[in-house]
Amino acid sequence: GQNIDQPTEMTATEGAIVQINCTYQTSGFNGLFWYQQHAGEAPTFLSYNVLDGLEEKGRFSSFLSRSKGYSYLLLKELQMKDSASYLCAVVDSNYQLIWGAGTKLIIKP
Amino acid sequence: ETGVTQTPRHLVMGMTNKKSLKCEQHLGHNAMYWYKQSAKKPLELMFVYSLEERVENNSVPSRFSPECPNSSHLFLHLHTLQPEDSALYLCASSQDMENAKNIQYFGAGTRLSVL
Numbered sequence: 001g002q003n004i005d006q007p008t009e010m011t012a013t014e015g016a017i018v019q020i021n022c023t024y025q026t027s028g029f030n031g032l033f034w035y036q037q038h039a040g041e042a043p044t045f046l047s048y049n050v051l052d053g054l055e056e057k058g059r060f061s062s063f064l065s066r067s068k069g070y071s072y073l074l075l076k077e078l079q080m081k082d083s084a085s086y087l088c089a090v091v092d093s094n095y096q097l098i099w100g101a102g103t104k105l106i107i108k109p
Numbered sequence: 110e111t112g113v114t115q116t117p118r119h120l121v122m123g124m125t126n127k128k129s130l131k132c133e134q135h136l137g138h139n140a141m142y143w144y145k146q147s148a149k150k151p152l153e154l155m156f157v158y159s160l161e162e163r164v165e166n167n168s169v170p171s172r173f174s175p176e177c178p179n180s181s182h183l184f185l186h187l188h189t190l191q192p193e194d195s196a197l198y199l200c201a202s203s204q205d206m207e208n209a210k211n212i213q214y215f216g217a218g219t220r221l222s223v224l
Contacts, residue, residue, distance in 0.1 A: 008149060030209035042111050042215040043199070050209065087152070091209050099151040 002026045004100035006088050011106045012078055020073045020086050020103045028093020034062055034073045035087040037102070043087055046073070075105075083107045112136040115200050115216035122190065123224050130185040130219045132200030140206045141183045142213065143175060146197040158183060159206050190223045197221070 005023045012018040024032070031050035035043040049055060049064035049071060061074040075082055088100040113134045122128050134141065143155040157165035158177040172194075174186040183200055197220050201213040 004151065033212075035215075040217070042113065042217045044111065044215070045212045048210050048212070089152075091211070095206060095209060095211065097152075097154070097213070101149055101151045 002090075002092065002098045004088055004090060004098055006086075006100040006103045008101070009104045009106065011108060012075075014078055014080060014107055014109050016078050017074065017076050018078060018105065020075075020088075020105065022071045022073075022088035022100055024069050024071075024088075024090045024098070024100075026090045026092045026098050029066060030091035030093065030095060032062075032064055032071050032091070033087075033089045033097070034071075035089065036084050037087060038084045046086075078107050080107050080109070111214045111216065113200060113202055113214050113216040115198075115219055117219055118217065119220045119222075121222045121224065122187070124190060124192075126190075127186070127188040129187065130198055130200075130221075132183040132185075132216055134181055134183075134200075134202040134214070136202055136214060138202040138204050138214070139180060140203045140211075141177060141180075142201040142203075143183065143185050144199040144201065146199055146218065152199070156185075157206070164206070187221075190221075192223050195221055195223045 003025045034046040037043040047062040054063045059076045064071045085102040087102045089097045116131045140159045145153040156175040176184040197218040199218045200216045203211045203213045
């Protein structure tokens with residue numbers, strides 16, 4: 001079966017760094033997405049990785065290792081507005097998105 | 110503002126009611142999706158339309174009936190729902206379906222409660 005695993009909830013402090021992990025087992029791989037979803041709002045696109053390595057985009061970075069079936073989202077200089085759920089999703093061999101259950105990130109002052 | 114608008118934002122209905130959810134996208138996309146989001150569960154893909162034709166129906170009960178009259182609008186008609194159907198229903202659109210980097214743009218969802 002296809003499976004995406006990510007922690008259910010994480011807590012971090014304002015100004016700090018947090019890493020949200022995602023591991024996957026899917027039938028084929030055509031890339032991995034990270035989305036951010038604030039409570040009561042639409043999920044919004046953060047990043048897409050298809051090649052191994054780290055991609056940086058401002059305070060947010062996303063890393064992929066295809067051989068390990070592993071990705072992480074790194075958030076630096078945390079702000080209160082970063083409190084949200086972070087969704088990991090993999091594009092399988094049929095170009096279908098397989099979603100994780102999301103990680104709820106709580107930022108404390 | 111994501112360019113995808115869903116109405117209503119909240120809906121409470123009894124098990125014998127009939128209601129419809131509406132989604133409109135202003136992005137000129139060719140593909141539209143309905144998802145169900147339940148607490149602490151992955152997004153469940155329900156239906157996919159590409160160029161107004163249904164291309165995916167993931168074993169969704171017949172009490173959910175989609176309609177795509179044109180490439181900008183998508184409806185989800187609901188009838189005789191069950192309490193376990195209570196969830197957030199999300200609509201999304203994307204440029205097409207054949208591209209791996211196929212960013213989906215979501216609406217804010219309709220929070221449905223079935224009593």
